[in-house]
Amino acid sequence: MTVQIHYQAPLGWELKSIASFVENYKGGASLTPDDFRESGFPVIPKKGVQEGGWLVIDEPTYCSESFAESNAQSKVDSNHVVVTLRDLVPSGPSIGLAVRIQQGLEFILSQGTYGLEINEFMNPDYFCALSNSQPYRKAMRRIMVGSTQVHIRTGEFLDQKFACPSMAEQNKIAEILSAWDKSIEATERLLENSKKRKKALMQQLLTGKKRLPGFKQPWSTTKLSTLCEIRRGASPRPISDPSYFSDSGRGWVRISDVTSDETPFFRKTSQYLSPLGESKSVKVNDGDLIMSICATIGVPKFVKIPACIHDGFVVFRNPSDSLSLNLLYYVIQFITDKLDGEGQPGTQRNLNTSIVGEIQFPKITTEEQEMIAEIFKLADSSIGAINERLKSLRKEKDALMQQLLTGKKRVFTSEAI
Known part of the structure; x- marks a missing residue:
């Protein structure tokens, strides 16, 4: 089945099937x-094919060298464009996307991924950009088959036709988008470096290796x-009983609610408890500090709305004059990985109040605690600003890309002069 684009092809553009430029x-x-x-010859997992045009492998996967040699027909390098025609996610968000392999790298393809050799009638970078365009994504969705594991038949993929400009215009569009990519990559590096600087600062200030000027009290720690008081949440049982829920009232804090907000604050929830549900849970209010202790462990959040927490959270109550909740937020953030490692095994890893109570907190004046917390807040503010800039760049590039790849916005080339 061939799916064509649903707009008038711009002047000078022609319909090309994917097969026409795949050698x-x-x-x-x-x-x-x-x-x-654990090491060996690198493998491209399907999840390595992501939006953006370049292969992204956060967790490297390897096969043995002998397997790679006996499957040379599945080896790809920078001369190939990699696409995935299979996706475990029912909607298939990455299916059909095309990405490049950086120079000097070589991989074995896993099942569901393909390595395309592109001929002289298509700029590979332009094709990767095209695979992120709305007409292309729409075509891929229309030819997907399957339910639990969606996929695209190779023949149908190669038959798809799209309006494409001349090579000169393809090259110019690829050049423009490459400039945006470089700006995005530079901002990503800046963001990563800012996060590393904050982590290094936490390592110094939260372990006593570095003290702020004017504070000479000996460094020590004490149990949290x-x-x-460390209070664990509670859930009304049975949780399926609708009488415990309501369309309004106190929010019912879910793990997804606290992980969806990148800020230190918890501001909204998708569910609410009825008065009966509230009576069987643990209430938290504006200013309270909570932490997740189940599944996703060690996420601290300051509550900004009236809510209730279930037994996957704890709340820190009645802090003494020797405890700054602002600094406790960053102490938890600093030891999140350690807390996750201490989680009790089971169907889901979890902490109990005894483990949380063993957290070692700096035994220093609250004045120094607040000053240290303020330093981390400034670091967060900088990271947040860079992150917002990165989101803006990606959004602006995507908007420009949709215009350039559909011919709504044209570029000048030497051919047009």
Whole structure:
């Protein structure tokens, strides 16, 4: 089934099938769990194909060198464009996306991914950008089949036709988008470096390796349980009983609610408890500090709305004069990985109040505590500003890309002079 674009092709553009500019293609190798190694020859997982045009592999995957040699037909390098025609997610958000491989790298394809050799009639970078365009994504969604594991048949993928400009205009569009990519990449590096600087600062200021000027009190720590009350949340049972819920009232804090907000604050929830539900849970109010202790462990949030927490959270109550909740927020943030490692095994890892109470907190004046917290707040403010700039750049590039790749916005080339 061939799906064509649904707008008038711009002057000088022509319909091209994907097959017309694919010289050759390679399929993925059949990897079993026994074929994977902790090191060896790198494998491209399907989730490595993401929006943006370049291969993104956060967690490297490897197979043995011998497997790679016996599956040379699935090897790809920078001469290939990689696409995925299979997705475990029912909506298939990444299916059909095309990405480049950086120079000097070589991979084995996993099943569901393909390596395309692009001929002289298509700029590979332009094709990768095209795969992120709205007409292309719409075409991919229309030819997807399957439910639990959606996929696209190779023949139907190659048959798809899109309006494409001349090579000169393709090259110019790819050049423009590459400039945006470089700006985005520079901002991403700035963001990563800012996060690293904050982490290094926390390592110094939260361990006593570095003290603020004017504070000479000997550095020591004390158990958190000596500084505040640690109260675990509670859930009304059975949780499926609709009488515990309402369309308004106190918010019912879910893990997804606290992880969806990048700020230190919890401001909204998707569910609310009825008065009966509230009576069987634990109330929290504006200014309270809570922390997740189940599944996603160690996420601290300052509550900004009347709410209730279930037993996947704790709230820190009645802080002594020797405890700054502002600094406690950053102490928790600093030791999140350590807390996750201390979680009790089970269907979901979790902490109890005793483990939380063992957290070591700096035994220094509250004045120094607040000053340290303020330094971290400034670092967060800088990180937040960079993150917002990055979001803006990505949004602006995407808007420009949709115009350039549909011909709504044209570029001048030497051919047009």
